[in-house]
Amino acid sequence: MDLIGNLLLGLSVSLSPDNLLLCFGGALIGTLIGVLPGLGPTATVAMLLPLTFHLPPVGALIMLAGIFYGSQYGGSATAILVNLPGESSSVVTCLDGHAMARQGRAGVALATAALASLFAGIVTTVLIAVAGPPLAGVALAFGPAEYVSLMLLGLIGAVTLAHGSVVKAIAMILLGLLLSMVGTDVNSGDTRFTFGLPQLYDGIDFVPLAMGLFGLAEIITSLEQTGGAGRTTAPIASLWPKREDVRQAWPATVRGTVMGALLGILPGGGATLGSFAAYSLEKKLARRPERFGQGAIEGVAAPEAANNAASQACFIPMLSLGIPPNAIMALMIGAMTIHGITPGPQIMAKQPELFWGMIASMLIGNVILVILNLPMIGLWVRLLRVPYGYLFPAILVFCCIGTYTLNNSGFNILLMALFGVLGYVLRKLDCEPAPLMLGFVLGPLLEENLGRALLLSGGDPTVFATRPISGSLLAVAALLLLLMVMPTVRRRRDEAFKDE
Amino acid sequence: MPSLPLSNLRPSSSVAAPPRDSSPAPCDTARSAPRNAAGGERTPLRFPVPAPQDLGAGLLIAAFGLAALWMGRDWPTGTLAYVQSGFFPRMIGLLMVLAGAVVTGRSLLTHGAGLPAWGWRPLLGVTAAVLAFAGTVEALGLVPAVLILVGLGNLAGQPLRPVPLALLGGALAAGCVALFVWGLGLPLRVWPLWVSP
Numbered sequence: 001m002d003l004i005g006n007l008l009l010g011l012s013v014s015l016s017p018d019n020l021l022l023c024f025g026g027a028l029i030g031t032l033i034g035v036l037p038g039l040g041p042t043a044t045v046a047m048l049l050p051l052t053f054h055l056p057p058v059g060a061l062i063m064l065a066g067i068f069y070g071s072q073y074g075g076s077a078t079a080i081l082v083n084l085p086g087e088s089s090s091v092v093t094c095l096d097g098h099a100m101a102r103q104g105r106a107g108v109a110l111a112t113a114a115l116a117s118l119f120a121g122i123v124t125t126v127l128i129a130v131a132g133p134p135l136a137g138v139a140l141a142f143g144p145a146e147y148v149s150l151m152l153l154g155l156i157g158a159v160t161l162a163h164g165s166v167v168k169a170i171a172m173i174l175l176g177l178l179l180s181m182v183g184t185d186v187n188s189g190d191t192r193f194t195f196g197l198p199q200l201y202d203g204i205d206f207v208p209l210a211m212g213l214f215g216l217a218e219i220i221t222s223l224e225q226t227g228g229a230g231r232t233t234a235p236i237a238s239l240w241p242k243r244e245d246v247r248q249a250w251p252a253t254v255r256g257t258v259m260g261a262l263l264g265i266l267p268g269g270g271a272t273l274g275s276f277a278a279y280s281l282e283k284k285l286a287r288r289p290e291r292f293g294q295g296a297i298e299g300v301a302a303p304e305a306a307n308n309a310a311s312q313a314c315f316i317p318m319l320s321l322g323i324p325p326n327a328i329m330a331l332m333i334g335a336m337t338i339h340g341i342t343p344g345p346q347i348m349a350k351q352p353e354l355f356w357g358m359i360a361s362m363l364i365g366n367v368i369l370v371i372l373n374l375p376m377i378g379l380w381v382r383l384l385r386v387p388y389g390y391l392f393p394a395i396l397v398f399c400c401i402g403t404y405t406l407n408n409s410g411f412n413i414l415l416m417a418l419f420g421v422l423g424y425v426l427r428k429l430d431c432e433p434a435p436l437m438l439g440f441v442l443g444p445l446l447e448e449n450l451g452r453a454l455l456l457s458g459g460d461p462t463v464f465a466t467r468p469i470s471g472s473l474l475a476v477a478a479l480l481l482l483l484m485v486m487p488t489v490r491r492r493r494d495e496a497f498k499d500e
Numbered sequence: 501m502p503s504l505p506l507s508n509l510r511p512s513s514s515v516a517a518p519p520r521d522s523s524p525a526p527c528d529t530a531r532s533a534p535r536n537a538a539g540g541e542r543t544p545l546r547f548p549v550p551a552p553q554d555l556g557a558g559l560l561i562a563a564f565g566l567a568a569l570w571m572g573r574d575w576p577t578g579t580l581a582y583v584q585s586g587f588f589p590r591m592i593g594l595l596m597v598l599a600g601a602v603v604t605g606r607s608l609l610t611h612g613a614g615l616p617a618w619g620w621r622p623l624l625g626v627t628a629a630v631l632a633f634a635g636t637v638e639a640l641g642l643v644p645a646v647l648i649l650v651g652l653g654n655l656a657g658q659p660l661r662p663v664p665l666a667l668l669g670g671a672l673a674a675g676c677v678a679l680f681v682w683g684l685g686l687p688l689r690v691w692p693l694w695v696s697p
Contacts, residue, residue, distance in 0.1 A: 165554070167606075171561040171599035177592050178568050185585040192589060193571060220626050223657045224619030389657050390668055393650045396626065397672055400633045400649065401642075405686050413634035417627050424623055428616055429557035447588045459581025 003129055006352070010129075010360030013353050019062050022055065023365050026063035027372055030070025035077050035380045036391060040090075041311075042434065043218045044071035045331050046210035047395065049338075050402030057339040058354050062361040064335055066368075068328060069121065072311060073369055076113045076304055077380050081106055089307050092279040096292060096299030103295050108241050110377050112249050112297055113304040114370050115241075120257040120309035121366035127261055128316050129359050136320040136345035144453035145463050149473035151446050154323045155438060156477040166481075169435045172426070176439025177446065179204055186444075187451070199411040206334040208403050208412045209440060212419025213426075213433040214327075215399045219392050220424050226388050245297050252282050252298035253305045260306030264313025264325075274310030275303035312362060319355060320345060323442070327434035330441040551612025554603055562600025568593035625656025641689040642681065646673040 013019060029051070033044045048067050052060035072089075079090040080097035093113065100109040142150070159169040182193040183203030194200040241249065259281060260274035282302040283292045292299050314325050322344030324330040336343050341354065348355045373380075403412045423433050457463035465471045549555050568589055575586025606612075629652035637645040650669040654660055660668065680686045 165603070167599050167602050168554075168557055168561075171557075171596060171603065174592050174596045174599060175561070175564055178564065178589070178596065181589055181592075188585045190575065190585040192575065192585060193568070216626060216630065220619065220622045220656075223622035223626070226657075389654075389660050390664075392626075392657065393629075393653045393668060394672055396629060396653055397633075397646050397649055397676060400630060400637070400645075401676060401680055401688075404634075404637055405680070405688070408687065410634040410638055413630060413637075417630040417634065420630065421623065421627055425560070428553075428618065429560060430553055430613065431557055431561075450588070451583045454580055454583055459579060461580060 006356045007129055007360060009352060010356030010358075011363075013058060013357030014062060014361035014364055019059055019357070019361065020364070022059045022063040023066045023361050024368050024372070026066025027070040027365055027369050030067035030072075031074040031077075031369075031373065031376075031380070032070075032383070033067075033395075034071030034074025035383055036074075036388075036395075039071075039218055039222075039395075040075055040214075041068055041071040042210075042327050042331065042437075043214040044068075044074075045328055046207075046213075047215045047399055047402065049207055049210070049331070049335055050405060052335065053338065053405070057336075057341055058357050060335065060339055061332070061354065061358050062365075064332060065358060065362060066365045068332075069117075069308070069311070069362075069365060069369060072308065073114065073117060073373060074380070076117075076307070077110055077373075077377070080109045080113065080300070081381060089275050089311070092275045092303040093300060093307070095279070096294075096296050099293060099295035100297070100300065105295065107377060108245060108297070109300050111374060112241055112245065112300050114373050116249065116253040116256065116301040116305040117308040118366050118370045119253050120260060120305040120307075121312055121369075122363060123257050124261050124264070124309045124312040125359060125362045125366070128312065128319070128362070129356075131265070131316055132320045132355075132359075133348060135316065136348050139321045139345035142345075142469070143467070144449040144456065145467050145470045146473065147449040148446065148453055149464055149470040149477070150321065150323055151442050151449070153473045153477040153480070154317070154325060155435070155442065156480050157325065159435065159481075165430070168431050172431055172433065172435040173439035176436040176441075177443040179209065179436075180440045180443025181447070186448070199409065204415065204440075205406055205412055206337075206440065207406055208416035209419050210331055210334070210437060211399050211403055212416040212421075213423035213437065215395070216416065216420025217423030217427060217433070219395060220420065221427060222388060223392060241297070249297045249301035252302040255281060255285075256302035256305030257309045259302075260309030261313045263306075264310030265316050274306040278302040278306035308366075315359075315362075318343060319347065319358075322347075322445075324438060327437040330437050333441055549608055550610060551607040552615045553613040554607030556615060558600050558602070558604030558607055560600070561603060562597050565593045565596025565598075565600055568596065622656045625653060629653035629656065638689070639692070641691045641693075641695075642676060643673045643690055644692060646676055 014023065029048060030044055033039055033048065034041060039047075045064065045068055049064070052063050055063065075090045076093050076097070079093040080101050082098075097109045097113065100106065155173050159166055159173075178193075180203070182200055184191050184201050191201055256274075256278040259278040263274040263277060279292075279299060279302060282296075282298045283289050286292065286296070286298065311328070314329050317323050317325050318329040318332060322333070322342070324333050333343050341347065341351070399416065400413055403416045404410065406412050426433055426436075453463060454461065463470075464474060572586050572589040572593065575589065576584040577586040577590055578584030629649045632652050633645050633649040636648055640648075647669045650665070650672060654665055659665075677690055681688050681690055
């Protein structure tokens with residue numbers, strides 16, 4: 001009953017005309033930007049953050065959530081139509097989605113992706129509403145030591161997000177932690193890493209960092225790859241799935257949703273792992289696995305459902321524990337902080353209309369997304385044909401103005417340019433910027449709680465292992481680390497053997 | 501990446517186009533055709549180490565760590581029971597040096613990807629455009645800053661012809677003024693001082 005009462009409260013917030021409009025606008029703009037090749041959800045959310053600065057907090061979060069799943073859907077559309085994944089989570093969708101598009105079934109693939117995402121979104125939203133409050137209750141019992149261990153677990157989990165070397169991903173987290181220390185130390189008032197620049201005394205703002213690392217670096221990479229030319233897209237014959245398609249896609253959607261939601265709750269699991277796992281599960285279950293890669297509709301429905309389920313399940317640790325499980329949730333936490341909201345277990349009790357309003361808006365947003373996208377698929381296809389040379393200056397201008405208006409200082413634009421270059425260099429060196437972002441957001445929390453836990457224990461570092469909750473969290477983190485290192489070790493050894 | 505010239509030079513080890521890299525082949529096919537159009541790229545450099553890309557990454561990581569340690573060399577670390585502002589930077593700096601050393605060491609022992617070609621033109625073009633915007637938006641106002649950004653940014657990709665470029669700049673400047681100044685009411689200067697104080 002409580003659940004229904006809460007959801008009703010949320011619906012009353014999110015169905016207010018203002019918030020409905022924001023949700024709609026967010027989903028629309030998110031799709032619009034997310035459809036552009038090379039711009040994944042993280043980059044899109046980072047670039048559109050400034051749009052929400054001047055809104056009331058609830059409205060801003062509703063709009064950001066709308067932008068997030070809008071961009072996710074937009075990314076799937078790009079993956080299906082031009083075989084270019086915006087983010088690693090839509091890589092799998094490329095395989096069968098684009099194969100379907102080449103057979104002239106792009107419309108069916110896009111509709112399947114939209115409907116599978118809708119189903120997964122609704123199921124997962126209910127899951128968030130059910131699982132959020134008890135988790136927040138657990139989190140209230142957390143002391144500083146538990147928080148440190150939880151954050152370590154989250155950061156280690158984030159390493160799975162980065163494809164590639166585990167050590168490099170850890171180094172990126174460390175770099176993020178290092179960047180988070182720039183500015184005045186809250187405890188002592190000492191300034192650190194400021195290079196004597198007064199503009200840095202308040203620390204590095206999170207918007208220029210996110211926009212530079214994701215927005216600018218993505219633009220540079222896209223320009224390098226396309227030179228500013230347009231792309232050819234597959235033609236669209238019909239939109240609606242046939243009865244046969246529905247029969248095949250339906251069970252795959254359900255399995256994908258379950259898979260995605262389970263993996264999404266795990267720190268660092270996220271959408272990528274979910275979509276890959278769902279795809280391989282479908283391939284294993286299929287009676288004729290050789291159809292996969294040739295345009296099997298299950299190969300679109302399952303990863304898309306998993307993708308959406310996982311990316312919404314990520315909200316659970318973010319909202320209830322205040323710990324972002326991936327870079328996008330780190331962006332959301334940054335946005336909340338800008339609005340003066342501290343994410344964490346207390347949010348549910350202190351600001352129920354914000355918490356439940358946001359959750360209910362996810363329900364509505366998912367419906368809006370389908371209503372919005374089915375008729376507009378043709379428009380997205382046309383947008384994809386606009387040469388990038390016309391699009392990227394607009395995106396650049398938007399990034400610059402957004403960063404500038406943070407506190408009307410050109411310094412933030414300079415920082416953004418600097419981080420753009422850094423992001424590009426890191427990409428070239430095969431270092432993923434997503435863990436960096438996570439480290440940056442968690443840095444201050446981690447340092448504060450680490451100091452506090454040590455203070456409380458009288459300088460005894462074993463406190464992290466001996467307190468039961470903290471110890472088990474650390475054990476899980478260690479296990480994760482071990483599991484991730486092992487296949488790499490094996491593969492590396494295999495490679496070495498092959499070379500000889 | 502199979503489409504890079506590197507693979508032709510080193511048939512044996514180039515199979516190791518990063519096997520863990522899940523960004524799929526389509527990017528490569530899309531990249532290869534207009535590669536020359538973007539211009540400004542060179543053949544990747546070759547170093548006599550098995551994994552030049554990892555070497556670069558490792559050195560960069562270690563450099564960040566060393567810089568942090570050096571900058572924080574005089575900061576008080578306190579004791580474990582009462583850590584002070586120098587403790588966390590030193591810990592993270594040490595860990596970074598360690599991580600950098602591991603990546604560097606591994607790059608000398610196992611085969612890995614080569615250094616990719618650098619897209620100097622988009623990198624410099626985009627960065628210059630953004631820096632120019634930063635330098636002009638306060639002094640000259642939004643409209644000139646947007647026009648300068650569009651003009652410089654145009655050099656980052658395949659340049660547009662003058663007329664479409666002018667139209668794009670004009671439309672963007674007008675759109676930004678409409679959206680940000682009139683619509684959202686942000687306190688941005690629109691024109692230079694000498695035009696409208």
